[in-house]
Amino acid sequence: ILNVEQSPQSLHVQEGDSTNFTCSFPSSNFYALHWYRWETAKSPEALFVMTLNGDEKKKGRISATLNTKEGYSYLYIKGSQPEDSATYLCASNTGKLIFGQGTTLQVKP
Amino acid sequence: DGGITQSPKYLFRKEGQNVTLSCEQNLNHDAMYWYRQDPGQGLRLIYYSQIVNDFQKGDIAEGYSVSREKKESFPLTVTSAQKNPTAFYLCASSLGSVGELFFGEGSRLTVL
Numbered sequence: 001i002l003n004v005e006q007s008p009q010s011l012h013v014q015e016g017d018s019t020n021f022t023c024s025f026p027s028s029n030f031y032a033l034h035w036y037r038w039e040t041a042k043s044p045e046a047l048f049v050m051t052l053n054g055d056e057k058k059k060g061r062i063s064a065t066l067n068t069k070e071g072y073s074y075l076y077i078k079g080s081q082p083e084d085s086a087t088y089l090c091a092s093n094t095g096k097l098i099f100g101q102g103t104t105l106q107v108k109p
Numbered sequence: 110d111g112g113i114t115q116s117p118k119y120l121f122r123k124e125g126q127n128v129t130l131s132c133e134q135n136l137n138h139d140a141m142y143w144y145r146q147d148p149g150q151g152l153r154l155i156y157y158s159q160i161v162n163d164f165q166k167g168d169i170a171e172g173y174s175v176s177r178e179k180k181e182s183f184p185l186t187v188t189s190a191q192k193n194p195t196a197f198y199l200c201a202s203s204l205g206s207v208g209e210l211f212f213g214e215g216s217r218l219t220v221l
Contacts, residue, residue: 004151032207044199046209089151093207096167097142101151 004092006100013080014108020076021103023090027071032093035064035075038102039086047075047088080107111136115200115213122187122194122220130185130216132200140206141183145169146197155198158183159206187218195220 005024013019025033032051038044048057053068061078077084087102113134122128134141140159144152154167158177172191177183183202187194197217201210 006151034209036210043212043214044210045212049207049209051207091152091210095206096154096157096165097210098154098168099144099152101149 004090004098004100006088006090006103008103009101010104010106012106012108015081017080017107018076018078019080019105020074021088021105023073023075023092023100025071025073025090025092025098025100026094027068029094030068030071030092031095033066033068033073034089034091034093034097035073036089036091037086038089044089077105080105082107082109113200113202113211113213115198115216118214118216120216120218122218124220125189127186127188128194128218130187130198130200130218132183132185132213133181134183134202134211135181136202136204136211137180138202138204138211139180140203140208141177142201142203142210143167143173143175143183143185144199144201146199152199155185194218 007022035047036044048064050066055066063076066073085107087104089102091097091099116131142157143155153169156175158164174186199215200213203210
């Protein structure tokens with residue numbers, strides 16, 4: 001994998017549903033994997049920065065896992081709320097930070 | 110409050126004109142970055158700087174120039190050589206080269 005790829009591109013869920021997104025990245029020359037949340041009319045904000053294979057991080061209802069050997073990371077949101085609606089970006093640091101296209105989440109009340 | 114300030118927020122430019130976007134940070138961060146976003150695409154790296162007086166080209170540096178004369182400042186000049194400059198530009202900084210990015214609010218450039 002030469003680029004950072006995210007799936008799905010967009011997601012619509014009902015309030016209370018749990019959801020997850022995937023980020024695939026080049027596994028060579030890996031330094032760190034970042035997740036950001038970008039709400040409309042705001043700046044992107046960091047959720048997690050992960051560096052070690054097998055890392056799991058959690059912030060409230062959001063958690064992320066990292067597999068550096070196979071080059072993927074999952075972001076999970078448990079019990080989605082309307083305020084979780086945003087674009088979620090992942091970025092791989094291989095000396096410079098390269099972003100995926102993002103997953104746009106819409107949570108309907 | 111500490112943070113990153115980008116200006117202007119909106120900018121209109123005629124074809125053939127150079128324009129400079131300002132990015133200032135008071136976070137004492139060493140590294141600074143410029144990204145561009147186009148509709149339906151992710152953030153693409155234009156230039157980055159890990160230390161004062163040094164910077165590197167990103168993936169789409171053609172038609173852009175930067176300077177890093179002070180730690181706090183990383184201005185981006187969009188030159189007339191940039192063929193499709195209309196876009197949303199984001200500046201960011203980080204404490205080190207691996208740390209999380211802190212972003213400005215962005216500058217939207219429209220070429221008329």
